[in-house]
Amino acid sequence: MRELQTWMHDAIVAPLPPPADDVARRILPSRTLAPNERLDIYRDMYAIRMEEALEVDYPAVAALLGHHDFHHLVHAYVQRHPSTSYTLNRLGDAFSQFIAETMPRRRALYDLARLELAMTQVFDEEESPLIDANAIAAVPAESVASMRLVPIRALRLLSFDYPANDLFQRFRDDEPMRTPRRKPTWLAIHRRDYSVMRLPLESRAFAMLELIHGGATLGAAVVEFASRFDGPPRQDELFAWFRDWTAAGLFTAIEIEGT
Amino acid sequence: MNRFGYPDLGIGLGLRTTHYSNILGNRPPVGWFEALSENYLDTGGRPAFVLDKIAEQYPVVLHGVSMSIGGTDPLDFDYLRKLKALAKRVNARWISDHLCWTGVAGRNAHDLLPLPYDEPTLRHCIERVRIISDFLEQPLVIENPSSYVEFAQTTMSEWEFIARLANEADCGLLLDVNNIYVSAFNHSFDANEYIDAMPEDRIVQIHLAGHTNHGTHIIDTHTGHVIDEVWSLYADACRRFGDVSTMVEWDADIPEFDVVFAEALKAAAYRSDVREVACA
Numbered sequence: 001m002r003e004l005q006t007w008m009h010d011a012i013v014a015p016l017p018p019p020a021d022d023v024a025r026r027i028l029p030s031r032t033l034a035p036n037e038r039l040d041i042y043r044d045m046y047a048i049r050m051e052e053a054l055e056v057d058y059p060a061v062a063a064l065l066g067h068h069d070f071h072h073l074v075h076a077y078v079q080r081h082p083s084t085s086y087t088l089n090r091l092g093d094a095f096s097q098f099i100a101e102t103m104p105r106r107r108a109l110y111d112l113a114r115l116e117l118a119m120t121q122v123f124d125e126e127e128s129p130l131i132d133a134n135a136i137a138a139v140p141a142e143s144v145a146s147m148r149l150v151p152i153r154a155l156r157l158l159s160f161d162y163p164a165n166d167l168f169q170r171f172r173d174d175e176p177m178r179t180p181r182r183k184p185t186w187l188a189i190h191r192r193d194y195s196v197m198r199l200p201l202e203s204r205a206f207a208m209l210e211l212i213h214g215g216a217t218l219g220a221a222v223v224e225f226a227s228r229f230d231g232p233p234r235q236d237e238l239f240a241w242f243r244d245w246t247a248a249g250l251f252t253a254i255e256i257e258g259t
Numbered sequence: 260m261n262r263f264g265y266p267d268l269g270i271g272l273g274l275r276t277t278h279y280s281n282i283l284g285n286r287p288p289v290g291w292f293e294a295l296s297e298n299y300l301d302t303g304g305r306p307a308f309v310l311d312k313i314a315e316q317y318p319v320v321l322h323g324v325s326m327s328i329g330g331t332d333p334l335d336f337d338y339l340r341k342l343k344a345l346a347k348r349v350n351a352r353w354i355s356d357h358l359c360w361t362g363v364a365g366r367n368a369h370d371l372l373p374l375p376y377d378e379p380t381l382r383h384c385i386e387r388v389r390i391i392s393d394f395l396e397q398p399l400v401i402e403n404p405s406s407y408v409e410f411a412q413t414t415m416s417e418w419e420f421i422a423r424l425a426n427e428a429d430c431g432l433l434l435d436v437n438n439i440y441v442s443a444f445n446h447s448f449d450a451n452e453y454i455d456a457m458p459e460d461r462i463v464q465i466h467l468a469g470h471t472n473h474g475t476h477i478i479d480t481h482t483g484h485v486i487d488e489v490w491s492l493y494a495d496a497c498r499r500f501g502d503v504s505t506m507v508e509w510d511a512d513i514p515e516f517d518v519v520f521a522e523a524l525k526a527a528a529y530r531s532d533v534r535e536v537a538c539a
Contacts, residue, residue, distance in 0.1 A: 001380055002331040005363045012368055028409045031447055032475035041407040041476065042370060049369055083367040086325035086338045087297050126303030194305035
């Protein structure tokens with residue numbers, strides 16, 4: 001059994017079919033199909049299944065590349081990264097990295113793939129309860145510096161070399177997909193009421209949110225921020241950021257260090 | 260009634276993402292829903308939320324594609340643990356999977372791959388079904404496959420293999436009438452002989468579906484309406500097995516909910532007609 005299954009699996013996933021006489025030793029003909037034609041049904045379905053699965057997770061990448069190039073990229077990818085999970089949901093985990101390795105000049109495509117991977121991860125993350133809109137304001141003044149905001153699990157922060165979110169939006173709007181000019185951008189991807197949301201950020205806000213997401217207290221985050229930007233964030237900036245992030249539902253708890 | 264006491268839930272439908280809003284919003288009079296296990300095992304997002312809501316309102320059955328009952332890799336107990344927990348959470352009435360293998364050496368083709376029907380393969384499947392049923396603490400329900408190849412080493416018919424598997428592993432059967440039709444066409448056997456050979460007291464569920472006929476072979480695509488010949492086989496199955504929980508699968512080019520629901524109502528009518536004739 002093991003030998004037959006190993007042979008058949010390899011025959012299905014390999015780029016080229018096995019010799020017809022090899023197939024005929026193991027598989028019977030039907031009244032209409034030769035053994036290798038019967039095996040080809042499984043080979044064809046495997047290729048279609050892999051492509052469909054990755055197109056579900058990476059629809060904008062597929063649109064930017066076009067059918068022909070996406071088809072070839074998928075088949076090269078699954079040769080290098082065959083599924084080892086019981087679920088197809090994990091098939092595309094290494095897809096963006098594969099693009100970076102095999103298409104190093106397609107940085108916009110790589111950014112777009114990272115964005116779409118983050119969206120699928122956020123879609124499936126565990127739900128987290130949210131802090132109240134006034135919870136931060138209720139923290140005593142003497143505890144604010146040692147306050148740690150715990151992010152929801154369904155949050156990913158991404159920095160890009162290209163405007164990946166704009167590109168993704170063009171896909172959503174069914175507009176022509178073209179590789180954009182290089183321009184650094186920052187994005188928070190999160191889930192609210194079971195919907196995946198994309199929140200564009202400017203560089204200073206991204207830096208602060210990334211520090212908090214990494215587990216820094218507000219005091220430590222401000223100190224680190226100041227070292228990167230030649231000064232701490234303005235108070236009105238901080239106020240606006242936390243108001244927006246809390247309203248967006250990015251935090252699940254407030255912890256006070258030392259309590 | 261099957262020997263396991265699994266209830267007749269009437270006519271059900273496959274739970275599909277595109278129909279979530281319709282089902283939650285309109286609460287259609289469907290007898291039960293069959294959820295694809297793998298879609299709900301590793302998510303804390305909307306699919307899990309919707310399944311929990313639906314399980315509050317309808318009986319739910321879990322139908323999987325990843326047990327690899329005929330596989331030669333070790334059973335995946337991480338998968339089975341998650342499946343068992345999900346079944347408990349949604350009060351699944353039973354758990355089913357396919358007579359097939361899905362991959363080898365840790366690699367998964369994500370297909371329901373066919374087995375040779377011979378004595379060593381039968382013994383192998385019996386042992387694995389018993390282990391799985393013991394682990395899940397309930398009799399597993401096995402679905403007959405659709406297939407496109409026959410192996411030279413096969414020594415018995417598919418229906419003999421399945422009947423013996425069910426009896427010797429003490430499991431239930433999910434009789435996919437469309438799969439019987441598809442395989443009968445592809446392998447030139449008599450679909451009625453297949454149905455007649457099934458052990459009546461082990462039939463827990465019936466599947467119906469559309470398929471794609473390429474002339475030289477049929478692919479089990481689960482798309483389009485159930486064809487007349489499959490309805491006819493379904494009527495035969497109803498006559499032979501009585502009222503069995505029946506479910507319509509529609510997985511590709513999925514239409515509006517009402518179209519799929521109409522197919523379920525057609526199944527209900529067939530079932531009812533057979534019952535009335537039997538009682539007359």
